[in-house]
Amino acid sequence: MTIAVVKPGLQSTLQSRPRVGLRHQGVPASGAADPLSLALANKLLGNPWDAAAIEATLLGPVLRFDVDCAFALTGATASATLNGSAVAAHETLFANAGDQLVIGAIEVGARVYISVAGGLEADEILGSTSTYLQAGFGGLQGRALQSGDTLVPLGNEAAFLQTPDEFRLPVFTSWGLRACIAAETDLLDEASSAVLFDTNWRVGRRADRMGLRFDGPSLSVSSEGRMPSAGVVPGAIQCPEDGKPYVLSVDAGTVGGYPRIAQVARVDRHVLGQLRPGDHVRLLRREPDEALAELATKVEYWREWLPQIDEII
Numbered sequence: 001m002t003i004a005v006v007k008p009g010l011q012s013t014l015q016s017r018p019r020v021g022l023r024h025q026g027v028p029a030s031g032a033a034d035p036l037s038l039a040l041a042n043k044l045l046g047n048p049w050d051a052a053a054i055e056a057t058l059l060g061p062v063l064r065f066d067v068d069c070a071f072a073l074t075g076a077t078a079s080a081t082l083n084g085s086a087v088a089a090h091e092t093l094f095a096n097a098g099d100q101l102v103i104g105a106i107e108v109g110a111r112v113y114i115s116v117a118g119g120l121e122a123d124e125i126l127g128s129t130s131t132y133l134q135a136g137f138g139g140l141q142g143r144a145l146q147s148g149d150t151l152v153p154l155g156n157e158a159a160f161l162q163t164p165d166e167f168r169l170p171v172f173t174s175w176g177l178r179a180c181i182a183a184e185t186d187l188l189d190e191a192s193s194a195v196l197f198d199t200n201w202r203v204g205r206r207a208d209r210m211g212l213r214f215d216g217p218s219l220s221v222s223s224e225g226r227m228p229s230a231g232v233v234p235g236a237i238q239c240p241e242d243g244k245p246y247v248l249s250v251d252a253g254t255v256g257g258y259p260r261i262a263q264v265a266r267v268d269r270h271v272l273g274q275l276r277p278g279d280h281v282r283l284l285r286r287e288p289d290e291a292l293a294e295l296a297t298k299v300e301y302w303r304e305w306l307p308q309i310d311e312i313i
Contacts, residue, residue, distance in 0.1 A: 001067040003116070005149040009103065010059040013131040014122045014139035014151075017050035017311075022126060023254045029234055030132040033209055033250050034111055034273030036302075037075035037169060039312045041115035044072035044092045045158040049308050051119025052129045054145070056112045058276065060103020061145060063114075065095040070117040070158035076109025076171055076274060090163035109171035110207075110276040118155020133209070134251060167305045174200075174280040177268045180288050182236065184227065184259035192219040192243075196262060196283060201245065203279045209251040212275055218243030221259050232256040235264035235272065237283075247272065265291035267298050270313050 005012075015038065018031030032038040032055055039049040054061065060078055073080055073089040080087050081102045087093050095101065103112055122129035122139050131139025140149060179197075188196065201214035225241030232238070236248045238258035247264060248256075249272050264272065265286055275281065286294070295313075302309040 002150040002152055003069065004064040004066060005061060005145050005147060005151065006064050006100065007062040008145040008147055008149070009056045009061040011057040012061045012145040013055050013133065014052045014120055014129065015055040015131060016052045016122070016129045018130065018250065019126050019128045023231070023233070026254050027126060028132065028252060028254060029250050030138065031128060031130045031250055032113070032273065034075060034113070034270050035312050036270045037111070037113045037273070038115075039306050039308075040090070040163055040167070040169070041072045041074040041113040042119070043306060044090070044161045044163065045070055045115055045117045047115060047117070047119050049306065049312055051115065052122040052139070053113050053115035053120065056103055056114065057110060059105050060112050062103070063101045065097060065099045065101070067097050067153065067156065069095050069153050069156055071095060071101070072115050073103075073112060074163070074169075075112045076106045078106040078112050079104040090168050092158050092160045092162075108173060109274040111273055116153040116155075117158045118153055121152035121154060132251065164305065167302070171274055173278070175271060175275065176282050176284050177271060178265040178286045178291055178294065179237065179262045179283045180265055180286055180291055182260040182263045183230070184221070184223070185261050187221040187223050187259045188239070188261055189220045189222070192221070195219060196245070197285045199282075201281045201283070203275050203277050203281060204244070205277050207275065207277050209249055211246055211248045211252050212272065214245040214247065214281060216244075219245065219261070221261070223259055225258055227257055227259055229255045229257045230260070232260065235266070235269045236260050237262040237264065249273070265295065266313065267291060267295040
């Protein structure tokens with residue numbers, strides 16, 4: 001009663017909720033890079049929002065169902081076929097034993113989420129079944145999926161649902177991220193302060209679950225990009241010595257020694273999981289009270305479809 005991994009894709013891992021309250025012990029959040037898409041996939045199957053699912057990056061896996069199983073796809077735009085016939089995202093789908101699901105190259109966005117009825121069996125470590133690759137724990141033996149792996153679904157029944165149009169997350173190649181100033185923003189010189197929020201940054205080739213480098217003008221900080229290590233969280237934008245902003249994502253460490261020049265607001269933090277090399281990003285400056293008000297509006301909007309939205313984003 002399993003699902004076989006025929007091909008794993010570029011980097012496919014099992015992800016669920018983040019690990020919280022452990023940063024003082026050096027344990028990062030990890031969890032789904034795009035938790036809103038994870039929650040949407042699980043909603044379609046009647047699962048808890050954080051049931052373990054497959055997060056596939058840039059190139060999806062090939063899976064063979066050895067059991068009748070309901071499943072769902074959300075997140076980035078990619079071709080998907082079941083036994084050669086196209087299947088759609090954002091609706092409950094059904095596979096029979098022997099069926100093969102193929103997720104192709106992702107066309108827009110970075111990550112597709114594949115959930116199954118009941119979620120997938122995974123190793124729970126420190127309150128989450130999410131894979132944390134750097135430390136090698138959670139998920140399936142703490143690693144990315146490999147050909148020959150077998151996954152165990154924890155359910156086999158699901159009602160047919162479709163995500164309402166107004167709750168289908170769009171994916172783009174150009175993004176706006178709301179961001180606030182941070183602890184060391186004042187280390188930027190006057191010209192760099194203006195450039196930070198007035199540039200169409202391009203996501204560089206260094207882009208993964210640890211973080212993403214923004215290519216564009218080099219910024220200048222009075223510390224020359226160095227400072228004593230201090231606490232950092234996902235969404236923090238640092239300015240290393242080369243002057244290229246680097247935004248931390250879910251697997252980033254808990255401390256860093258580069259100036260924290262901005263912070264992606266919580267309202268848009270889930271978007272980081274869909275940024276890919278070549279995408280364009282504009283940082284939209286917000287005051288903290290503005291960011292909080294916009295978060296409250298977003299939470300209220302989503303509550304109708306995802307009642308646990310406060311936990312999700």
